[in-house]
């Protein structure tokens with residue numbers, strides 16, 4: 232067994248070329264343990280990404296091996312809570328990829344405008360910046376009143392933050408620039424009030440939003456919607472899971488519904504490619520075909 | 526048997542990387558994976574010009590893209606580039622590492638895990654210390670490491686930091702790096 236010394240860098244970590252076979256075994260066992268104990272299934276996430284997060288947690292906890300970490304994950308609920316935050320990457324922004332939002336305004340909004348009632352699912356919404364971004368666009372296009380948004384994530388703590396709509400004022404400089412570049416019609420500051428270094432977004436933006444706990448890996452369809460927004464989530468999944476979740480989106484979409492993925496994500500090479508037409512290739516905006524090919 | 530070459534650079538990297546890629550012979554068939562710090566700027570025109578001038582297909586790496594021979598992959602702006610497994614690459618939008626995204630350490634570390642002693646890591650010019658840890662990890666996993674001689678670098682901090690943190694396999698003038706890479710892969 233390794234000694235109990237604390238490690239500061241990856242480099243000092245116990246793992247090297249000689250024992251990386253054990254690392255792989257431990258990783259598999261850990262993911263299985265988490266699934267059995269807590270029902271969160273990470274087994275089809277990008278393995279490299281998981282490894283980075285897990286080794287990072289190992290490093291800052293002063294533990295030597297993943298087996299030791301597994302012990303803590305199983306026996307120490309608080310530790311598991313922290314660890315779960317490591318595995319769910321919550322990095323997000325308002326109007327992230329402004330060009331995408333600009334295309335969304337230009338190509339999707341005019342069609343949504345023809346619907347009497349609009350239902351939208353934002354999956355993997357994280358702390359909600361994306362939800363308020365979309366709500367602002369809908370508001371400016373006079374669609375917010377007839378829209379129902381389901382904003383979901385499998386991480387309950389980010390959903391709490393999303394519900395409150397309170398963010399760090401420091402971020403607003405970037406967000407304002409993004410908003411502007413995305414075709415925003417006013418000033419972002421029109422939509423929030425500032426207090427002590429924080430900003431609070433207008434409650435009316437979220438009046439038709441339901442924030443809900445939903446796990447894309449284990450939960451099914453819960454509503455038929457006209458638009459699925461799932462950006463920068465699939466990137467953390469392996470091909471098999473990406474394909475499965477794209478199937479879930481396809482099922483959730485009404486005919487001629489829209490699917491918006493992250494800039495580096497795509498429907499290409501999945502089983503569902505043929506059920507969609509491409510609205511904007513660069514910005515990953517797709518439309519479900521009326522007739523399904525399967 | 527070397528299976529991949531990873532390269533990291535920052536300030537001064539556009540020229541340095543260009544030089545190396547153009548010096549490598551077109552028959553060089555080992556995939557090259559690169560992180561160049563470029564902020565939010567797009568690198569499309571740079572990639573197109575390298576694609577025309579070098580003997581390789583030069584492109585931005587795509588999510589879960591298969592790693593091919595005779596191809597040079599650059600991390601897209603604002604995404605970390607990871608070696609997912611022996612056959613594919615993956616992208617990530619998680620936190621910056623060393624104030625950078627893409628970060629050289631992320632590429633080097635994930636490449637070291639996968640390719641172990643079948644990897645060459647090359648760290649070039651730059652004015653921060655990203656990549657130093659990565660070079661150390663590549664060594665630890667048995668890979669070969671080349672650090673640009675700081676005297677020939679526009680940004681000396683990056684190579685200096687790597688040299689300070691660990692003893693790289695080779696410290697080489699920019700002019701001679703392509704040749705060193707060839708030499709190390711000849712042993713294949």
Ligand SMILES: C[S@@+](CC[C@H](N)C(=O)[O-])C[C@H]1O[C@@H](n2cnc3c(N)ncnc32)[C@H](O)[C@@H]1O
Nearest residue numbers: 319320323355357384385386446447448462463
């Ligand atoms: C990088 S954030 C993306 C946030 C936002 N969509 C954006 O693009 O800025 C990824 C989010 O996906 C969530 N997530 C990861 N796996 C999930 C799963 N299996 N089910 C639901 N949400 C998941 C994470 O909790 C995290 O909030």
